[in-house]
Amino acid sequence: MKPEFENxxxxxxxxxxxxxxxxxxxxxxxxxxxxxxxxxxxxxxxxLAGTGAAAAAVVEKTLHYIEDNGKKLLPFCPYVFAYIKKNPDWKRIVDERFDGYDKL
Incomplete structure (x- = not known):
């Protein structure tokens, strides 16, 4: 996440x-x-187009929220799915029963 989005x-x-x-x-x-x-x-x-980071920042912050609250993720959104595929350490919060789990 770009530093300008952290806070x-x-x-x-x-x-x-x-x-x-x-x-x-x-x-x-x-x-x-x-x-x-x-x-x-x-x-x-x-x-916000062209910043290339606003969408990534909201995704990353949301993934932290899900993990911090002990929830499991179902990444139906193609952008979120691609983000997790690119950052595979986030697969840890994806529900193993999610239909596309093996493609992450």
Whole structure:
């Protein structure tokens, strides 16, 4: 994560994990089911395009949240799936029953 994103707080609403950067948002839509959190869609405001890090920062902060809260991840979002594939140490929080687990 780029240093400029490290001190930005992760905000959890009823359906999103979100960070705000210079008044713009990067977020992940999620569903929470007991001990699992399904991440379904990652998006950033167009004004954050080109930073290359806002989406990665919200993903990393969300993964830390999931781990810190003893939850298991279901990475349905293609961006999150690719992020974990690129950073395989995060596979530790993916639920082993996830359909694409063996592809990570």
């Amino acid at each position: 930005i707080d992760l905000i959890k609403t009823g359906k999103r994990f979100e960070i705000e950067v210079n008044g713009y948002a990067a977020f992940i839509d999620y569903r929470e089911m007991g001990h699992q959190i399904a991440l379904v869609h990652t998006e950033a405001d167009p004004e």
